[in-house]
Amino acid sequence: MGATEATETDPLPELSDAARALAARCEPRVNELARRMSQGAFERLRGYDRLPSDVKDVEIAATARHGLRLFLDRVGGGEGAHPAGDYDYFRERAAQRAEEGMPLHLLLGTHTLGAHVLWRALRDAARPGEEGALAELSDYLFGAQQRIVTAVTETYLDEQTAIAAERREERRSLARALLAGAGGGGVEGPVLVLCLRFPPGSVPAPSPTPAPVAARRLVRRLQAALDRAFGAEVLTLVDGGGGHALVPGHTDAPDELPALLRELREICGPGLRLAAARAERPADIAEAARTTTEIVRVARACGRPPGLHRLDDVLLEFHLSRTGAGSERIAALLEPVAERPELTETLRTYLEAGQDRRATARRLSLHPNTVDNRLTRVAALTGIDLTTPHGTALALAALLLRMRTE
Structure with missing residues (x-):
C-alpha cells in the first residue's frame, strides 16, 4: 500500500457537534483567509516574492480557497461528503507548479502555512469551554494536511521525473540527429x-x-x-x-x-x-x-x-589505417598468423614499444629470445621484413586495417 493510498482511505477522526459548530463559524471568512494566506503569510516563504503576480493572486489564492472549503465541507458533512478524489485539484496544481519550475519547498510551504492560518482562525473563533472542540479540529486538520502534503509531494516528484525524462530524450534525439x-x-x-x-x-x-x-x-x-x-x-x-x-x-x-x-x-x-x-x-x-x-x-x-x-x-x-585501393591486400598479409594470437600480440607489442625487443619482453613477461623467435616466425609466415622501416610500416598498417574490421 502506497503512502497516498493509506492516507486517503484511512478514516479521519470523528467530530462532535461542538467541533462542527466551531468550524462553521469560520465559513464566512473563507475569502478573507485565502487572501491572508496568498498576500500575507506566504510572503514569508523564501522565493515567494519572485513568483508572477497572477500565480500568487489568482492560482495560489484559488488553491487556498479550495483547501479551506474542502476542510470546512468535510467537517460539516463528514467523511462521506467528499471522496478521496477531492485531492485531484491539489494534484493538478502540483503538476502545474512542477512544470513551471516552482521549488518543492515553496509549494509545500504554502500548504503548511495555509494550515497554520486556518488553525489560528479556528483558535480565534473558539469560545471559552470549547477547548475540547478545538483539539478535535486540530487533530482533524493535521490528519487532512498529511494527506494533502503526501498527494502534492508524490504528484510533484512524478511530474518532475516525467519532465526530466522527456528532457533527456529530447537531448538524446538532438544528439542522435547531429551525429x-x-x-x-x-x-x-x-x-x-x-x-x-x-x-x-x-x-x-x-x-x-x-x-x-x-x-x-x-x-x-x-x-x-x-x-x-x-x-x-x-x-x-x-x-x-x-x-x-x-x-x-x-x-x-x-x-x-x-x-x-x-x-x-x-x-x-x-x-x-x-x-x-x-x-x-x-x-x-x-x-x-x-x-x-x-x-x-x-x-x-x-x-x-x-x-x-x-x-x-x-x-x-x-x-x-585509412582504407582505399590495396587496403584488403595489406590486411591479408597477416592472414597466415590470424590463428596464432601469441604471434599477433607479440608483433603489436613490438611495434608499440618502438621495435625494442627487451621492452616487448618485459611487457609480455617473456624472455627476449622468445620474442625474437616469435618475430622470426611472423616474418617467415607473412614475408614481411621487420628489420626494415618499410616492413615495419607495412606490418603496422596491416595490423590497424585488420583491427578495423574486427
Whole structure:
C-alpha cells in the first residue's frame, strides 16, 4: 500500500457537534483567509516574492480557497461528503507548479502555512469551554494536511521525473540527429565533440545490480559530470559501453581535458578512453564524431593505455589505417598468423614499444629470445621484413586495417 493510498482511505477522526459548530463559524471568512494566506503569510516563504503576480493572486489564492472549503465541507458533512478524489485539484496544481519550475519547498510551504492560518482562525473563533472542540479540529486538520502534503509531494516528484525524462530524450534525439548529420536543432557555432569508450567491466556496480540498471546509473552520473564541467547542458548519446558527447560553443581546450578525464575516470573506471575533435559548425559534427571514434580505435589497436587520445598522438597510425585501393591486400598479409594470437600480440607489442625487443619482453613477461623467435616466425609466415622501416610500416598498417574490421 502506497503512502497516498493509506492516507486517503484511512478514516479521519470523528467530530462532535461542538467541533462542527466551531468550524462553521469560520465559513464566512473563507475569502478573507485565502487572501491572508496568498498576500500575507506566504510572503514569508523564501522565493515567494519572485513568483508572477497572477500565480500568487489568482492560482495560489484559488488553491487556498479550495483547501479551506474542502476542510470546512468535510467537517460539516463528514467523511462521506467528499471522496478521496477531492485531492485531484491539489494534484493538478502540483503538476502545474512542477512544470513551471516552482521549488518543492515553496509549494509545500504554502500548504503548511495555509494550515497554520486556518488553525489560528479556528483558535480565534473558539469560545471559552470549547477547548475540547478545538483539539478535535486540530487533530482533524493535521490528519487532512498529511494527506494533502503526501498527494502534492508524490504528484510533484512524478511530474518532475516525467519532465526530466522527456528532457533527456529530447537531448538524446538532438544528439542522435547531429551525429547522423541531420540538422542543427538550434545548435550554432563550433562544437566540441567527445568520444568516450570504456569496457563493460569498468561499469561500477555491485554484482547483484542488473547490468542495465548499472549502465543507466553510469550514464546519469556521466551526464551530470559533463554538465558540471562545461557549465551547460551537454548533448550525449551514451550507453554502457560509451558513446559521444557534444558541447556547443566549446573548443578543444588542452588544459581542461586532462582534468575532465580524471573526473570521468572516477565515474567510469580506469578503462575510460577519451578523444576530442572540433566541429566548426553543426554540419561537421558527424565527421568529427567519426574522427574521434577512429582515434580511440587506433589508439586501442596500437596498444596505447586508456586515457586521453589526440590525433597528433596517433597521426601516422591514423593515416595508415585509412582504407582505399590495396587496403584488403595489406590486411591479408597477416592472414597466415590470424590463428596464432601469441604471434599477433607479440608483433603489436613490438611495434608499440618502438621495435625494442627487451621492452616487448618485459611487457609480455617473456624472455627476449622468445620474442625474437616469435618475430622470426611472423616474418617467415607473412614475408614481411621487420628489420626494415618499410616492413615495419607495412606490418603496422596491416595490423590497424585488420583491427578495423574486427
